């Protein structure tokens with residue numbers, strides 16, 4: 256994140272003695288850093304050594320979701336038709352993948368006492384439906400509908416929902432961090448006056464007392480497609496304080512302040528996060544272009560270096576027929592895409608839109624999984640013929 260946070264008790268300087276109340280035993284400092292020792296980082300102070308583990312096993316993989324002979328074509332599929340039950344790990348269904356990113360949804364239906372740590376990927380959890388608390392060694396982070404929860408790689412966490420009747424997460428895993436775009440920050444890292452959001456829009460973990468508890472604590476540690484089962488001898492949320500720039504935080508989609516133009520502006524104007532291998536953009540309610548002859552719907556375009564993924568959250572999407580909440584469209588690189596028949600004409604003269612959607616543009620091709628095959632609209636690729 257772009258700003259410094261200090262929570263709980265930390266010593267006056269880093270890397271010095273920090274004694275517990277008994278005056279003789281030390282709290283254990285853990286530097287949690289990115290890009291080796293060169294990126295953003297935090298220092299956490301544990302009651303117990305964070306390296307302690309009693310047993311290591313592996314959870315069996317119960318399915319493979321590859322669809323190796325999937326054709327290169329346009330895809331539209333309904334993620335809500337792939338409803339599974341389970342906790343925040345077992346309910347996940349991957350739809351799109353490449354080496355840099357995995358795009359999944361999860362209809363979380365049950366609570367779990369198991370802790371989770373994604374050791375190889377940063378996570379962006381978009382809470383489409385649901386409300387609750389994200390618990391981690393950093394403290395408590397309340398979340399609600401349409402919050403993004405940004406989870407740094409290696410964070411140990413649990414999610415507790417207020418109820419499990421209708422929870423839906425849209426999840427993006429990334430091999431590199433979710434960053435605030437460089438051009439939204441000034442030379443000191445502060446968000447600029449013309450950025451589409453402000454520091455106050457980002458919510459950081461609230462301090463919670465450390466949990467000093469010995470016992471047997473199960474951790475599900477994800478490494479790409481494999482899940483390891485670690486048994487820890489102490490509660491992982493044993494942090495008495497931390498400070499730094501690296502921590503989970505939330506941002507609500509409705510806080511995004513969109514920009515509008517006289518004629519159609521391209522998607523980079525809707526930018527939310529960058530990573531090294533893809534970007535995330537927000538489409539939110541906004542006034543349309545104000546040139547007297549403007550066409551609000553996008554022109555046909557070929558982004559030859561990007562696969563474009565749109566996850567539809569809410570509202571009437573102006574350029575696409577038949578989409579509904581939970582739809583995903585994939586328009587891959589190598590073929591042009593644009594509005595469906597009638598949508599360009601229908602957009603002329605329209606003053607505003609109430610659409611909410613999340614867009615991901617990847618710089619490497621995505622592979623579609625069998626979950627796409629099971630939920631896709633047949634003949635979506637031919638839907639431009641019906642003029």
Ligand SMILES: [Fe+2]
Nearest residue numbers: 556563586592
């Ligand atoms: Fe596009």
